[in-house]
């Protein structure tokens with residue numbers, strides 16, 4: 260696995276960006292529930308660790324060895340993987356989460372396909388992203404381009420458009436963040 264800027268940031272990441280919205284995330288994911296959750300692009304596991312007591316089990320998947328080392332130090336199950344090709348069978352998880360990672364991945368549409376593939380029918384997927392419709396977020400997106408970070412921001416409607424027609428979608432937005440809540444229908 261190549262070294263990237265997240266390997267460098269990993270030891271400081273949780274102190275710089277502490278996770279502070281547990282109640283909101285529990286509501287978005289319809290937790291607590293005795294379910295399995297995949298935190299894709301889950302980094303140091305700062306979100307997964309907070310959610311863990313409210314779940315049956317949780318796995319963090321990420322491509323950064325440095326970020327995953329932090330997740331493992333927290334006692335979390337961690338898989339080295341790109342979100343464009345997740346190493347899990349179809350319909351493995353009742354919950355799938357991606358926080359602040361979609362704009363960093365190599366391929367957004369392939370990632371969305373994979374997140375939806377590993378979601379169980381009747382399950383729920385939540386994607387949190389900075390809301391590109393907000394002016395300050397547009398500036399951040401521009402700054403990340405100038406800094407040559409590999410980021411590609413999509414607006415919430417653009418993310419929603421990547422899902423198949425059968426997916427049930429809801430959108431919430433507040434304080435410069437947007438949450439896309441996706442439900443996969445039960446099989447008939």
Ligand SMILES: C[S@@+](CC[C@H](N)C(=O)[O-])C[C@H]1O[C@@H](n2cnc3c(N)ncnc32)[C@H](O)[C@@H]1O
Pocket residue numbers: 265299300301302303304305306320321322323326340341342343357358359360363364365366
């Ligand atoms: C801004 S961090 C967010 C980490 C975590 N979701 C959180 O909120 O703390 C973005 C993460 O996405 C990971 N990432 C970027 N592209 C990825 C890809 N294609 N597959 C897997 N992980 C990826 C990075 O290594 C990094 O850990």
